[in-house]
Structure formats: C-alpha cells, structure tokens
Amino acid sequence: MTQLALVIDLNVCVGCHACVTSCKQWNTSGSAGPLVDENPFGADPTGTFFNRVQTFEIGEYPNTETVHFPKSCLHCEDPPCVPVCPTGASYKRAEDGIVLVDYDKCIGCKYCAWACPYGVRELDEERKVMTKCTLCVDRIYDTALPQAERKPSCVLACPTNARLFGDVHDPQTEVSQAIRDRGGYTLMPELGTLPANHYLPRRKTGIEIHEEQLRRVSTPLNIDALPAGMPGPTTEDHAT
C-alpha cells in the first residue's frame, strides 16, 4: 500500500518560507478556489495557509541553536481527524494515503481541527470549510506536467532541498532511505497517530583533532624543545 509523505530535513532548512509562499501560490490558484487573505495590508492580517515555518530556540544562551520548523499536515496513518467527521468530508485515500477534505461535503463544524493534535487544519473564513495540505494532489498526478515537476509545490520550491517527497511504505524510495539512514522521526509519537511525514534531525558534523595529530610529540626535531623533566623520545622513535 502506498503512503505518500514528506520528509523534512531540519538540518538544512534555513527558514526562508519559500515552501510557504509556493504552497499558498499553488493552492490559491487551483480549482478549489482561492485561499482567503483577510486584511492583507491592514493592521491585523490573517489568512489560510496549508504550510507554515516556525522558529524555535533550543538551549540557554550562549549555547543556543535555532531550529526552523516547517509544519503542514502529516497525513497520519491513523488520522484522528477522519473518524470524528460527521459528514465523511474528511477522509484518507486508500490508494495513496493522502488525507483530504471534500469541500462540497464539509459543513465547517471544526471538529476535525479539534481532533488534530498538530493544528495543521485551518478553517477558510471565507469559504467556511476546513482546509489543509493536499500534498498537491492536483499536481502530483498531472500528466500534463513533466515527470520531474509532479511533486508538491513546496518540495520544488525549497532552495536547500530540505523537503523530500515519496512513498514511505516502499523501502527503496529516497524518503524511506532518508528516514532509515538519517534518523527520521515523527511528531508527538505518544499520541499514536502514526504520522506519515517524517523529520530528519539536525546533525553536528565535526572532526575531532588531537594535539598530537597537529604536532608529533615524538618527532626528533622536538628533542631540544622538550620542557625540563619530560622524558625524551625512546630509541625506537629515533629509529623511525
């Protein structure tokens, strides 16, 4: 069974919001109608977004680290938003595991947003229906597009390639390998929602250099420079 999902690499996300704007652009231009923007130039602008990048600070100054954290629907394998829907508007597709909302059935009761622990469903205040990430379902199957462009808008927009897209049930895909090899994890695992989207942790790449590697203590050139009382190099060392 296919389960399409995103794998987001927090190690390379720079928090540029390109995924946010490209998501908004694609999804506001689709057949489902525009995503509302209220008071876009006013004092209190608000609007519907399927994807948001948030920023967190880890640790205490001066030992802090900034984590940019893109957040969109995780397309859970056991989505709590689906069974609570009274009309069947909220559903999970059997063929590819995408969680979708049927805008023609949704009554806008917001119960699914209450059930979702991640806050990734946003009510469209103009259309009065619940909206959420569709994994660009109207794009990834579009045969009019070149094969390379049949990916969610956010994935194509990411300048650091922090967003990977594919089937997390197929062990051979890029996303499955990334989860396996780079410690992919899910959010709020204690709630048992089994999110399909995974996150790759931040990694520290470094090389440990010891003093001896830079300056060989036993080199013959050091004999005179040795501090008083230090044992000199052994004969074997002289021989080498």
Next chain:
Amino acid sequence: MRPALSVLLLTTLIGAGQGLFIAIAGTETLQVLRAEPAQSLGALPVAGSVVSLLLCALGLVASFFHLGHPERAWRTATCWRTSWLSREVIVLPLLMAVIALYGASHWLVPRDSQMGLGLLGIVLSLALYLCTGMIYAVVKAIREWATPITVINFTLMGIASGFTLAAALAAISAPALTSGFAIWAAWLTLIAALGRFSALRRNTRIVPATTPQSAIGVRHPRVVQRSQGAMGGSFNTREFFHGKSPEFALAMTRAFPVVAFLIPLILLVAVYSSTAGLGALAAWLAFAVQFAGLLIERWVFFAQANHTQNLYYRTVG
C-alpha cells in the same frame, strides 16, 4: 479552546431539556409502577414536554450558528459509525420526536399507556448525554476533556438543571410535587458539583503527555518558540485560545461553583421548606441562576481545555 456561544447554549439547553424529560417521565413511570393516583401529575407531563421540546429546539437552532455551512447539516447524520457528533445529530431529533409524541399522547388519551414512550425518551435522553459527552471525551489532544468524567459531568449537570426546572414547572402545574422535585434537584446538584470539582481537581494536576520537545522532536529541556510563521493571527490562534485575560478566566472559574451549584442548592432547599407562592418564586429563581451558572461552567470547560497544538502557537514573533 475558544468557547463558542452556540456550543455553550446547545449543551446547556439540551442538557436541561433532557433532564426535565427524565424528571417528568421518570416520576410518571414510578407512579404507574406504584399504582398511584393518576391526577397527581396534573398538567405537568404536557407542560414539561412542551418546555423540554422548546429547550431542545432552541439548542438545535443554536448549534446551527456553529456551522460554516448550515444548509449541509443533513449530511451530519451519515457518519454515525465513527463519529459521536453524527450520533448526537441522530439522537437529538429522535428524542424530540419521542418527547412530542409523549406530550401529545398525554394531551389526547389517558395516562397509563404512555409509560413505554416515557421510558424510550429516558433511554434516548441518557444516550444523548453520552453522545454529547463523548464528543469531547474522544479528543485525545485535549487532556482536560479526554476522560470518562467528562461524560459523567455532562449527564449529572444536565439532569440536575432538568430537575430544578421540573420543580419550577411543578410549582405552576402540579404544586404537590414541587418539594419532591426540589429535593431531588438539590441532591443531584450536590452530586453534579462533586463531579465537576473532581474534574477541576484533575485539571490542576494534569501532567501533559505531549511536550514542546515531542512537538518538534528535539530533546532539550529548554525549547522556546521564537516565531509562529506569521505576525498576524491565524485560525489556530483564534480557535484554540479563550481570548480573555487570565484574570477573567480565573474569575469565571471561581464564579461557576457558586452560581451553578451553591446558590441553586440553597434556593432548592428553600423551595422544599417554604410555602407554595414563595416556593414557586424560589424554584424559578433557582433554575434561572443554575442555567446562568452552567453557561459559565461550560465557558470554563472550554477555556481550561489546553490543546496540544498550542505548543506551536506560544509566541507571535
């Protein structure tokens, strides 16, 4: 969570309506079983059915204001296999139909034949409390709600306010029963208060299973949000916070035990021990105060609900 007036009204109005029907149909059933004289109930079954039906209808109307697309409301009856909200939407009209039949049959034909309808209505009323309570109790993301106490409290508070209303109605249409209903209402109010206090106590001691660490998957004791991705508000900042000051929320939390339980309790005891005229006044006052108190209680129920998504919306930027 943001306490929407439509939901506060829905749950309190139908709660009282169901409770009233349980009070009246229950009393009638007991009388029939004990073979007591029929006339003692007087006009109460008809009056009670009308008022109960009115409360349920008002609740139903209020609930429509919660919907973005009320014209599609009929669709809510389709997912009863999985959704408690759908089940509530089915049980409420069913109960209203039974109450209407019960009231009409009392108006048209002698009493004894309506025990079946009365019992059916009581079962449906209890089922409706279950549905209403479960709507909240199944939301795992809100630890304050996800407990069987939620269902028990919805039931207890609804029945208590229904019995208080029954005492008030009886003061007009069957004065002999007023003190009986009043003492039942007093006991139920006391039990409901105990149930609600246990929930309050639980809320103060709750240990969140979900933390800022598990929300973003970084294991460090200090995780501080610096930006939520937008400077303006969003659906997430409006729907999941009560939007009032902490002082206001605290005042509401302190007010509701007095208004919903203590004052009605004193008034109900006064109804039990006073003359008919004064008793009627006290009974109606008790219901009015208790209903207002339960509205405050429901506000607190929502305001105290801390959703896990709030972990992502703690700082604007």
